[in-house]
Amino acid sequence: MSKKYYITTPIYYPSASFHIGHCYTTIIADAIARYKRLTGYDVFFQTGSDEHGEKIERKAAEAGVTPKEYVDKIIEDAKDLWASLGISYDYFIRTTDKEHEEAVQKIFKKLYDQGDIYKGEYKGLYCIPCESFWTESQLVDGKCPDCGREVKEVSEEAYFFKLSKYQDKLIKFYDEHPNFILPLSRKNEMLNNFIKPGLEDLCVSRTSFKWGISVDFDPKHVVYVWIDALSNYITSLGYPDENAPMFQKYWPADLHLVGKEIVRFHTIIWPCMLMALNLSLPKQVFGHGWLIIDGGKISKSLGNYKDPREYIQDYGVDAVRYYALREVPFGSDGNFSESALINRTNSDLANTLGNLVNRTISMSQKYFDGVTLNPKVREEIDVDLIANVLALKEIVEEKMTELKVNEALESIMEVLKKCNKYIDDTTPWTLAKDETKKDRLATVLYNLLESIRICAILLSPFIPTTSKKIFAQLNTKETTYDTLSSFGKLEENHKLNQPEILFNRIDIKNVQA
Ligand code: MSP
Numbered sequence: 001m002s003k004k005y006y007i008t009t010p011i012y013y014p015s016a017s018f019h020i021g022h023c024y025t026t027i028i029a030d031a032i033a034r035y036k037r038l039t040g041y042d043v044f045f046q047t048g049s050d051e052h053g054e055k056i057e058r059k060a061a062e063a064g065v066t067p068k069e070y071v072d073k074i075i076e077d078a079k080d081l082w083a084s085l086g087i088s089y090d091y092f093i094r095t096t097d098k099e100h101e102e103a104v105q106k107i108f109k110k111l112y113d114q115g116d117i118y119k120g121e122y123k124g125l126y127c128i129p130c131e132s133f134w135t136e137s138q139l140v141d142g143k144c145p146d147c148g149r150e151v152k153e154v155s156e157e158a159y160f161f162k163l164s165k166y167q168d169k170l171i172k173f174y175d176e177h178p179n180f181i182l183p184l185s186r187k188n189e190m191l192n193n194f195i196k197p198g199l200e201d202l203c204v205s206r207t208s209f210k211w212g213i214s215v216d217f218d219p220k221h222v223v224y225v226w227i228d229a230l231s232n233y234i235t236s237l238g239y240p241d242e243n244a245p246m247f248q249k250y251w252p253a254d255l256h257l258v259g260k261e262i263v264r265f266h267t268i269i270w271p272c273m274l275m276a277l278n279l280s281l282p283k284q285v286f287g288h289g290w291l292i293i294d295g296g297k298i299s300k301s302l303g304n305y306k307d308p309r310e311y312i313q314d315y316g317v318d319a320v321r322y323y324a325l326r327e328v329p330f331g332s333d334g335n336f337s338e339s340a341l342i343n344r345t346n347s348d349l350a351n352t353l354g355n356l357v358n359r360t361i362s363m364s365q366k367y368f369d370g371v372t373l374n375p376k377v378r379e380e381i382d383v384d385l386i387a388n389v390l391a392l393k394e395i396v397e398e399k400m401t402e403l404k405v406n407e408a409l410e411s412i413m414e415v416l417k418k419c420n421k422y423i424d425d426t427t428p429w430t431l432a433k434d435e436t437k438k439d440r441l442a443t444v445l446y447n448l449l450e451s452i453r454i455c456a457i458l459l460s461p462f463i464p465t466t467s468k469k470i471f472a473q474l475n476t477k478e479t480t481y482d483t484l485s486s487f488g489k490l491e492e493n494h495k496l497n498q499p500e501i502l503f504n505r506i507d508i509k510n511v512q513a
Helices: 022-040 054-063 067-084 097-113 161-176 184-195 227-229 245-250 260-276 308-315 319-324 338-368 380-401 407-428 435-459 465-475
Strands: 004-012 042-049 091-094 117-127 130-136 152-160 255-259 285-288 292-293
Touching: 004 022, 004 245, 022 255, 022 292, 022 308, 022 407, 042 067, 042 245, 054 067, 054 117, 067 091, 067 308, 097 117, 097 152, 097 227, 097 260, 117 380, 130 184, 152 260, 161 184, 161 260, 184 260, 184 407, 227 260, 255 260, 260 285, 260 308, 308 319, 319 338, 319 407, 338 407, 338 435, 338 465, 380 407, 380 435, 407 435, 435 465
Parallel strands: 004 042, 004 255, 042 091, 255 285
Antiparallel strands: 117 130, 117 152
């Protein structure tokens, strides 16, 4: 039986349409999921939406619709966005799903019954018109950050989760699982800034708004945010039924992929909740950096971004995917700009990949009527090319295991560049002029076509549409991972299809940066 791999994205707030920042996480998760599938894993890839809370309640009221109507519309749109980006999720969980809501009530009750949740009093700074609680540090000039009005210190009855009880166990878990949080800098941040100073119990219910999962044994309370949201990773698998086949098969998760601002919730609250429920902990949480626009975070409220579908329409889905995967070293923040997207598309996809495929197929058509021949009249220069191409599989595997997605792509591009150089060095057009060099010419073209086939397989998790187009031009059936182990699997005496341009060069002058 193949090994399982369970990967998740955060479940996003549908308070407004999803933007390029949400796409960033989701494209990376998709590429990892596709890569794992390619290499033979039984993958479960989950994304979804975190639909409760005061903000959505308020937004819906402003729009004159019910919260459910409000989120339904955004989720329909989000699913359309994921389809246009080729996101191959296996399950989309919504926290308003009945199964999830019931499961969260059971989790809450279980934790209460065993004494891990208790009733207390929540003190906070409250903005009456906005009906929102704020912490001291969230205030702007001592006033509500949303509306700028005075806030009042109030207290309300609330339930708390005993986070503090799990502090020592959590530190021990970190020690025993050094790769639980990646990049490592984020682990140190968690330990030094949050855990070592002492964990405080967490407020897990509210009475000040209604749009949430009600605490069934005390219905004036709704479950507040993190118990509802984080549980999604197990309720989708059938928990609290620990014998549910999906739960048995896929839990614990192999990777929770999250933005850096929610690493804290995934590496402190979530593990403590799981310990309290006596469940295994996820194997890894990776906190990636942010895409920044003009030095600031992409923000719904600032509206400093376009609908990601506009980029897809203008440049193609794989240009957007490739940019998200390649441009920013995974883990760091990176600037998002349309001009960088264009430059990346032109340099890597049009010049390096597109050109190589186009030149090679065109020459094969011109000199051999599109028929592949491999007489193996090899020269020294071939040995180097073939060694580079064959080494790629291991390099990509190593990079992907470390989640260095951008470096995996960089290594593939390096080999494609070597292929272009191989054309320049072997000059097939010169060989074509000499009848006695016919077999050498056929060998050169075969080496190139086979290198392209291998690279297209390795590129398929990242730019799947383009890989399919390449396979179609090569007219090959040899597209599986196990065909990468040796050089020469591309069918011989086989007819290629006509070349088609994969990426047109984009004129940057037509676009505002
Ligand atoms: N609902 C919570 C998550 C609950 S998970 C149990 C939430 N939602 S969110 O809509 O605010 O989405 C946050 C996530 O979206 C980030 O962690 C990140 O994955 C992604 N991003 C949102 N903006 C981003 C950028 N500007 N750049 C990169 N990723 C960004 O938090």
